[in-house]
Amino acid sequence: MDPKQMVHMNQGQEETSYARNSSIQNAAQNRMKPLIEAAIVDVCSNTSTLSCGKVVIMDLGCSSGPNAVALVSITLEATHSHFLQLQQPPPEVCVLLNDLPYNDFNVVVKSLVPLRKMNEPVVVTGVVPGSFYERLFPGGSLHLICSSNILNWLSKAPRDLMMNQIPAYDIDEHVRRERLTVVAGAYARQFRKDFTLFLELRAKELVPKGRMVVSLAGRRSDELINESSHVWGTVAQILAIMASEYMGLPLKS
Numbered sequence: 057m058d059p060k061q062m063v064h065m066n067q068g069q070e071e072t073s074y075a076r077n078s079s080i081q082n083a084a085q086n087r088m089k090p091l092i093e094a095a096i097v098d099v100c101s102n103t104s105t106l107s108c109g110k111v112v113i114m115d116l117g118c119s120s121g122p123n124a125v126a127l128v129s130i131t132l133e134a135t136h137s138h139f140l141q142l143q144q145p146p147p148e149v150c151v152l153l154n155d156l157p158y159n160d161f162n163v164v165v166k167s168l169v170p171l172r173k174m175n176e177p178v179v180v181t182g183v184v185p186g187s188f189y190e191r192l193f194p195g196g197s198l199h200l201i202c203s204s205n206i207l208n209w210l211s212k213a214p215r216d217l218m219m220n221q222i223p224a225y226d227i228d229e230h231v232r233r234e235r236l237t238v239v240a241g242a243y244a245r246q247f248r249k250d251f252t253l254f255l256e257l258r259a260k261e262l263v264p265k266g267r268m269v270v271s272l273a274g275r276r277s278d279e280l281i282n283e284s285s286h287v288w289g290t291v292a293q294i295l296a297i298m299a300s301e302y303m304g305l306p307l308k309s
């Protein structure tokens with residue numbers, strides 16, 4: 057398997073797991089609630105959705121733990137209350153969760169069980185291992201795609217930096233400052249390429265008039281670096297040290 061498909065958040069539910077260390081990401085998910093609710097109303101008001109009587113919802117890069125089901129729970133509640141208001145029975149809903157194959161899907165599958173009871177009569181749930189930089193679904197099959205905190209994961213490190221062995225973050229501050237424009241430019245171009253591909257793939261998978269709600273932390277390029285950006289500098293430094301230590305170790309077979 058391609059090594060980049062083997063990356064994953066810390067598995068399980070122990071102290072250092074993603075499941076127990078993802079409250080900041082969860083806050084971002086909660087901020088998406090009104091957008092998801094509006095998207096569900098749009099999708100459910102679409103005559104072709106109503107006539108086929110089912111809604112297929114997908115979360116990309118779900119990870120594991122409570123956040124894995126946070127967005128789809130919002131969509132189920134929104135669907136339920138929309139049809140309650142209309143005094144009509146809710147449609148059949150299919151909820152799918154995607155992540156890379158080494159994600160802790162054992163934990164995810166257990167959190168899917170309560171969801172099945174949320175939107176009776178029918179909720180079908182499933183997991184879809186694979187990269188969102190590839191096609192995951194047949195054309196025209198998804199009504200709503202949502203995702204949070206995933207688009208900062210690029211498909212690969214920029215090729216020109218790799219070829220010249222330039223790291224994203226050089227521990228040497230002087231070298232880092234000198235290369236800042238080159239490195240930032242290379243990552244910006246890679247992001248643009250990846251995001252374009254992501255949009256093209258999802259456009260094929262969505263039904264006509266389907267909706268997509270995604271969130272991504274970032275700042276405008278003309279915005280000054282603030283205190284929280286400095287925090288990311290420290291995080292980058294720690295990650296750079298960890299990466300260099302990791303590269304020095306023999307890879308496990």
Ligand SMILES: C[S@@+](CC[C@H](N)C(=O)[O-])C[C@H]1O[C@@H](n2cnc3c(N)ncnc32)[C@H](O)[C@@H]1O
Nearest residue numbers: 081117118119123155156187188204205206209
């Ligand atoms: C920071 S976590 C976000 C998890 C969850 N969406 C949240 O908001 O808490 C990013 C997740 O994206 C997944 N991921 C990264 N690249 C991916 C890809 N190309 N395809 C599918 N999942 C990917 C990672 O494995 C990880 O679980």
